[in-house]
Amino acid sequence: MRQNHSGGTATTKPDPRNHPAYSIAEASRYVRISPATLRSWVVGRPYPTTKGVRHFPAVLKPARREPLALSFSNLVEAHVLLSLRTEHGIPLDAVRKALAYAERSLSIEQLLLREELCWDGGRLFLDQYGKLINLSASGQLAIRRVFEAHLKRVEWDRLRFPMRLYPFVFGDGGEARPVLIDPAISFGRPVVRDAFISTRVIASRIDAGEGVDDVARDYEVPREAIENAVLYERAA
Secondary structure (H helix, E strand, O other): OOEEEOOOOOOOOOOHOOOOOEEEHHHHHHHOOHHHHHHHHOOOOEEOOOEEEEEEEOOOOEEEOOOOOHHHHHHHHHHHHHHHHHHOOOOHHHHEEEEEEEEHHHHOOOHHHHHHOOOOOOOOHHHHHHHHHHOOOHHHHHHHHHHHHHHHOOEEEEEEOOOOOOOOOOOOOOOOEEEEOOOHHHHOOEOOOOOOOOOOHHHHHHOOOOOOOHHHHOOOOOOHHHHHHHHHHHHH
């Protein structure tokens, strides 16, 4: 809270990036993660052992627990965590320890949201946490390249926090960024970058029988933009 010039009280506008906006199903579609995997990342999961059932703790903190909902910031965290988990199989326990180390020893909270992670393709993460992750030199080189590909999909603001995410589109080769997610545009739902038109709306029009060229003319975008929107929605 802060005082305004008339003597009243004004509230600080909440950051839309941290607003609970996505269900597990939505978020998993947008960043290409199975719902079960994403749920385990944000709420943990039970697993059997010889001594009974134990609970695997969560790695990410959801924007809201009851009912469960994720924020744009959570999407970015999941997007980055995906590069660690699925590309090279780094154990979640190692990631959890690394994040705790960053907060405790480097005073960096929520490292997966910080632009510091981008320095030299994730060198900060790899150099500081190499012992925890236990990667070989060749493994570190490989995962640095994966980091680079994922982190190029995040756009940062002047305070060095994520403001836009460009999710991967099937077949885009990792370089093009035709679809974006911005919490300030279309309530944080995926849109075509060239025209800020919902990818779901475009796919719905194509499914209804409209031609790609006709839809492209309506929105004044290249045909490729319409095709990328459809590819993104169908691959999600």
